[in-house]
Amino acid sequence: MSAPTTTVLVFSHKPEVREAIITAIGRRPAPDLPRVHYVEAGTVADVLSAADEGSADLVILDGEAQPTGGMGVSRQLKNEIRQCPPVVVVVRRKDDRWLATWSQADAVLVHPLDPLSAAETVAEVLRNQVAPAVRA
Helix, strand or coil: CCCCEEEEEEECCCHHHHHHHHHHHCCCCCCCCCEEEEEEECCHHHHHHHHHHCCCCEEEEECCCCCCCHHHHHHHHHHHCCCCCCEEEEECCHHHHHHHHHCCCCEEEECCCCHHHHHHHHHHHHHCCCCCCCEC
């Protein structure tokens, strides 16, 4: 029997941005939470498919992704997915936090990512899930 894990979907059109997000959060954002299994998405279609399947416990979206940014994707997920997982949007400027609020994101991270802050934010969002879908 394997240890329980939490599935986190990370979206950006740039592999190096996905890697930076994963590295900042780490494999276990807090000792009281299960290890994280990351699924990377390079297209909006991948994100929508995973959200429709219900395969992600948390979605992290790059607000600067091209051609469709993570803020627009967040708003779409929140308005179209009945049991939408929590969403974290990563923005480039602190001044863009208001846009992430518009996107209905559950939390916001700002580049450059601070590993301590990123892990704490993700841990808080995961703890606040109504019904976490932890898999064994």
